Structure formats: structure tokens, C-alpha cells
Amino acid sequence: MSDQLYTMLAVLAALAAGLWAWRRFHYPSFWLVIGFPIIAITIRATWRKVALGCGLTKKRQRFWFTTVPGLVASTGVVRVRRKWQRIAVDTKPFMWLPLPARHGWRVTLHTLEGQIPADYAEVAERLAHSWGVHAVRVSSDKPGRVRLAATVHDPLVKVDELPPSTELLKVTVGRLETGTPWVIDFRTVPHWLNAGATQSGKSNLANALIVGLAPQPVALIGFDLKGGVEFTPYAPRLSALATSRAECGGLLEDLVALMTDRMGVCRMAGARNIWQLPPTMRPVPIVVLVDELAELYLMADKSEKDEIAKTSTALLRVAQLGRAFGIYLFCCGQRIGSDLGPGVTALRAQCSGRICHRVNDPETATMTLGDLDPAALDSARTIAAETPGVAIVAGQDGQWYRARSFYVTEQTAERAARTYAHLAPPWSEVVTAQPIETPDQQTA
Numbered sequence: 001m002s003d004q005l006y007t008m009l010a011v012l013a014a015l016a017a018g019l020w021a022w023r024r025f026h027y028p029s030f031w032l033v034i035g036f037p038i039i040a041i042t043i044r045a046t047w048r049k050v051a052l053g054c055g056l057t058k059k060r061q062r063f064w065f066t067t068v069p070g071l072v073a074s075t076g077v078v079r080v081r082r083k084w085q086r087i088a089v090d091t092k093p094f095m096w097l098p099l100p101a102r103h104g105w106r107v108t109l110h111t112l113e114g115q116i117p118a119d120y121a122e123v124a125e126r127l128a129h130s131w132g133v134h135a136v137r138v139s140s141d142k143p144g145r146v147r148l149a150a151t152v153h154d155p156l157v158k159v160d161e162l163p164p165s166t167e168l169l170k171v172t173v174g175r176l177e178t179g180t181p182w183v184i185d186f187r188t189v190p191h192w193l194n195a196g197a198t199q200s201g202k203s204n205l206a207n208a209l210i211v212g213l214a215p216q217p218v219a220l221i222g223f224d225l226k227g228g229v230e231f232t233p234y235a236p237r238l239s240a241l242a243t244s245r246a247e248c249g250g251l252l253e254d255l256v257a258l259m260t261d262r263m264g265v266c267r268m269a270g271a272r273n274i275w276q277l278p279p280t281m282r283p284v285p286i287v288v289l290v291d292e293l294a295e296l297y298l299m300a301d302k303s304e305k306d307e308i309a310k311t312s313t314a315l316l317r318v319a320q321l322g323r324a325f326g327i328y329l330f331c332c333g334q335r336i337g338s339d340l341g342p343g344v345t346a347l348r349a350q351c352s353g354r355i356c357h358r359v360n361d362p363e364t365a366t367m368t369l370g371d372l373d374p375a376a377l378d379s380a381r382t383i384a385a386e387t388p389g390v391a392i393v394a395g396q397d398g399q400w401y402r403a404r405s406f407y408v409t410e411q412t413a414e415r416a417a418r419t420y421a422h423l424a425p426p427w428s429e430v431v432t433a434q435p436i437e438t439p440d441q442q443t444a
């Protein structure tokens with residue numbers, strides 16, 4: 001008897017060790033074969049309780065059968081006196097079978113009458129706690145259907161490097177929480193706002209862009225209002241660098257003049273934008289990186305008013321018309337609030353790409369992410385200081401995502417800037433509108 005017990009214990013111990021090793025050394029297959037089926041069954045089995053707890057059920061009249069008259073019904077609503085009785089029952093939204101996803105699982109629900117996806121988004125945090133997962137995201141691709149995507153662990157704690165993008169003006173800068181690459185594509189979303197508190201990862205993202213754009217046939221311009229400490233090391237790859245408001249003003253004037261030139265070229269060639277021009281006539285695209293945007297707008301005394309107004313108008317013109325003429329903005333700042341003046345608000349309206357790193361005050365998140373889903377703002381406020389580089393990203397598709405940039409040190413960006421220094425067209429050449437040859441496969 002005791003021999004049998006020992007054998008059983010040994011088998012159990014071996015099984016436990018095997019499972020542990022499987023989970024440790026090949027988590028994806030362990031998750032698919034063991035972890036996910038157990039979770040899927042649990043989710044289905046407990047859905048009534050969870051939906052009830054999160055307020056997602058509706059009362060419906062149903063015939064209820066009981067073999068013990070007088071018993072309190074399971075819903076606790078009505079005392080049953082007859083065997084068949086019509087009573088109000090809490091109905092849960094219909095749930096399809098959960099499906100495994102890269103970092104968790106997803107499931108589709110049928111909404112009940114009067115429900116909208118926002119009702120589910122509102123209780124996403126409650127659902128996440130009920131299911132013991134990191135986060136639940138709500139989306140809806142069809143009326144009457146809601147898709148819940150649960151991530152079991154935060155996929156952004158550690159992000160692995162991805163292969164760089166080879167397309168013009170497209171840079172893979174990090175990873176989205178869905179596991180897909182986080183791509184900044186200036187041709188789809190031409191202007192970006194990148195906000196965040198100090199040490200939240202703004203410059204790291206700018207470094208990632210420099211590394212990604214350096215090998216491409218584009219001109220890079222730096223507006224470094226931190227007195228040049230951020231971008232001066234990248235000067236070899238920059239076609240121009242401005243480190244004060246006066247210098248930025250000068251460069252912006254050049255850019256506006258350049259834009260007018262390009263407008264003329266496009267008009268003559270009958271093109272709506274530089275991408276419709278024949279490759280031999282196409283001027284070089286320009287990406288303008290701005291660090292500490294607020295410095296452009298801060299006024300110490302009245303004498304600066306005119307200068308600020310001029311710079312702000314020029315920047316706004318670049319933002320409004322730049323897209324068609326190959327001039328793209330990437331503006332970083334700690335605060336991008338309307339208190340900086342109407343120029344900032346107008347510029348913000350032109351920047352459809354929004355990135356909000358960790359912020360100190362809720363207003364900055366609201367200013368940056370605008371009137372996106374309130375859940376995006378909540379998510380921005382909960383970014384931890386221990387995870388710099390994590391941000392909420394909103395792009396052209398109207399969706400928002402949590403994402404994390406790859407860690408790109410200043411040294412890496414400096415090295416890229418030196419390696420590709422020969423690709424930096426001199427500013428004098430750029431402003432004289434020298435057309436460059438762009439490979440045909442890079443045209444849209």
C-alpha cells in the first residue's frame with residue numbers, strides 16, 4: 001500500500017516538474033495546450049457571476065421551474081409559489097468561445113438591448129480584476145458585438161527589438177501592447193505631438209526616429225530649445241540645427257519659403273503633392289524634430305511678443321501645408337497646454353499623431369490625447385515611472401494603443417548620425433529646391 005502511495009507521489013512530482021519545465025522553457029505551447037483551455041472554461045463557467053458583478057446583466061421575464069414550491073429562486077428576486085412561474089431573471093450577454101491571443105485571449109459578446117460598447121469600456125477595469133488579468137480592452141467591429149481582449153501580463157515590461165522598416169519615412173520605434181510593431185509613418189500621419197513628464201522617454205523616442213531615418217534619403221532638421229544639448233551630438237546627420245528661438249524663427253522662414261517654392265513646382269507639374277511628381281523632380285522630404293516645444297511659446301516679457309507670434313505663425317503654416325510638400329513635424333514637450341497661447345492649440349489641431357508618455361497632471365494627458373476615449377486618459381495617468389518609454393499612442397485609425405519604444409541610447413543615435421552623415425543634404429542645397437532621385441518602389 002505504501003509502495004503504491006510512493007509511486008503515486010513520485011508520478012505526481014514528476015508531472016508537476018514536467019509542467020513547470022514546459023511552462024518555463026516553452027511558454028507559448030504551454031499556454032495554448034494547458035493554460036488557455038483551463039482559462040477558457042473558467043471564463044465561460046463564471047461569466048454569469050462576473051457580468052452580474054460588473055453590472056452588465058439585464059432583467060428579463062422568464063418562466064422559471066422549481067420542484068420545491070416556496071423556495072427562494074436562484075436570482076433571489078421572487079418567492080416561487082407555483083412550479084412554473086414567470087419571474088425576472090438576470091440575463092448575461094451571450095459569450096462566444098474565448099480564443100487565444102498572443103498575450104492572453106479575446107472573446108466576442110452580443111450586447112443586450114440598450115447597451116453600447118462604452119458600457120463595457122467603463123467596466124473594463126472591473127472585468128480585468130475579476131479575471132485576474134493585466135488589462136481588458138474593448139472594441140467593436142460590428143453593431144451589437146463587443147470584443148474583449150484580455151492581456152494576462154503587461155507585454156510592455158520588456159520589449160525586444162524588431163527589424164527596422166525599409167520603407168521611406170516609416171520607422172519602427174517600438175511595440176504596441178498587441179505585440180505588433182509600433183510604426184511612425186510620416187506619410188500616413190505627417191505631424192506628431194510627443195508629450196510626457198521629464199524622464200518619461202520623449203528623447204528616447206526621438207533617438208529611435210533619428211536611428212530609423214538616418215539611413216533614408218530624407219533631410220533632418222533639429223529645433224533643440226534645450227540650448228542644443230539634445231540634438232548637437234546628432235549634428236553630422238542634421239541638415240540644420242536651431243538651438244534658440246531666434247534661430248528657429250530663421251529656419252522656419254526658410255521652410256515657409258521652401259514650401260512656397262515646392263507649391264510652385266507642384267502647380268507647374270500639375271501635381272497635388274510632391275509624391276505625384278516624377279521621381280527626378282521630387283524634392284527631398286524633410287523631417288523637423290522639435291524638442292521642448294513650449295520654449296517656442298514662453299514669453300518672459302512683452303518685447304518677445306512679436307517674435308513669438310511670428311515663429312508660431314510660421315510653425316503653424318508648416319503644419320498646415322507641409323504634408324503635401326514633404327515637410328513633417330515631430331514635436332516633443334513636457335506640457336502642450338492651451339495656457340501657452342492660441343498658437344499651440346492651433347498647432348495641436350494639425351498634429352493628428354499623438355503620443356502621451358507618463359504625465360504628472362491629468363490636463364497634459366487631456367491636452368495631448370484630446371477627446372479620445374476616457375479610458376485612454378486613464379491609461380495614460382497610470383503609466384508607472386519604472387517603465388519609461390511606455391506611452392499611449394493615437395494615430396490615423398482613430399484607435400489608441402499602449403506602446404513602448406525600444407531603448408535607444410544617445411550613443412546609438414550618435415553612431416547612426418555619424419555613419420550616415422554623408423546622406424545629410426546641406427541646408428543651402430535643400431532650400432534651393434534641388435530635386436533628388438527617389439527610388440521608384442518608394443513612391444506610393
Ligand SMILES: Nc1ncnc2c1ncn2[C@@H]1O[C@H](COP(=O)(O)OP(=O)(O)OP(=O)(O)O)[C@@H](O)[C@H]1O
Nearest residue numbers: 197198199200201202203204205388389405406407
Ligand atoms: N523605451 C525605453 N526603454 C527603457 N528605458 C527607457 C526607454 N525610454 C527611456 N528610457 C530611460 O529613461 C531615461 C529618460 O528618458 P528620456 O531622456 O527619453 O526622457 P525625456 O522624457 O526626454 O526627459 P526630459 O524631459 O528630461 O528630456 C533614459 O535615460 C532611459 O534610461
Ligand SMILES: [Mg+2]
Nearest residue numbers: 202203204230
Ligand atoms: Mg528629453
